[in-house]
Amino acid sequence: MQKVFVLHTRPYRETSLLIEVLSESFGRLGLLARGVRSAKSSKKGMLQPFMPLIMEWKGKGDLPTVTQVENDGCPVFLTGNLLISGFYINEIIMRLVHRHEAVESIFHLYGKTLRDLSAIELSALPRTLRHFEKHLLDELGYGLSLQHDIKTHRLIERDKRYYYFHERGFIEEAACTESSLNHSLSFTGQDLLAIAADDYSSPSTLAAAKILLKQALHPLLGDKPLQSRELWR
Numbered sequence: 001m002q003k004v005f006v007l008h009t010r011p012y013r014e015t016s017l018l019i020e021v022l023s024e025s026f027g028r029l030g031l032l033a034r035g036v037r038s039a040k041s042s043k044k045g046m047l048q049p050f051m052p053l054i055m056e057w058k059g060k061g062d063l064p065t066v067t068q069v070e071n072d073g074c075p076v077f078l079t080g081n082l083l084i085s086g087f088y089i090n091e092i093i094m095r096l097v098h099r100h101e102a103v104e105s106i107f108h109l110y111g112k113t114l115r116d117l118s119a120i121e122l123s124a125l126p127r128t129l130r131h132f133e134k135h136l137l138d139e140l141g142y143g144l145s146l147q148h149d150i151k152t153h154r155l156i157e158r159d160k161r162y163y164y165f166h167e168r169g170f171i172e173e174a175a176c177t178e179s180s181l182n183h184s185l186s187f188t189g190q191d192l193l194a195i196a197a198d199d200y201s202s203p204s205t206l207a208a209a210k211i212l213l214k215q216a217l218h219p220l221l222g223d224k225p226l227q228s229r230e231l232w233r
Contacts (some may be wrong), residue, residue: 003056007090033066050076076118088228106139127200133213145169146196158190190224
């Protein structure tokens, strides 16, 4: 039996479901749940996004069959903007975590983020999402180097400004000679150090983190729009 969260479902034939789950030990998986949409199924309603479950499956290939499923603790109930945010983190996981890529820390990061979303006030939502995005990048091997200037190898200084260069890092603004720099990617050292410490208490830091993390995620997500972002609109 494995701990899982359901990420996405879609109908299959008359009574079955194709489901995507994030499992603790096997990463993201596609599974077939036979007969769960029938009126007599005891599992009807269990296989929903955000549900913490214990599950067993059998079969080889890309689509094993679910053989057993049980609840694993309290369901996570989200509404309004918190629900859209839940869809957002599910979509990010679906796009960035490859199937069968077992990263237990991502499973626990996802679970913590869901629990946070179910308990926070709406004003804390941006901080929760930035924390998730930053640490997901870390776990995927694309973490941001937020404490050193990549050109001089010196520590970032609070009272200076730095440009962000994708897949490289930060260079002090005064040392940049490129003529076509994107000025929206210029950040204060104070904000970078706060992001490194997961301190989003300053509105300036929170705004900088949103710009920076969106920029860092974009090349990984590609140009296909996120459906969850369309829901925000």
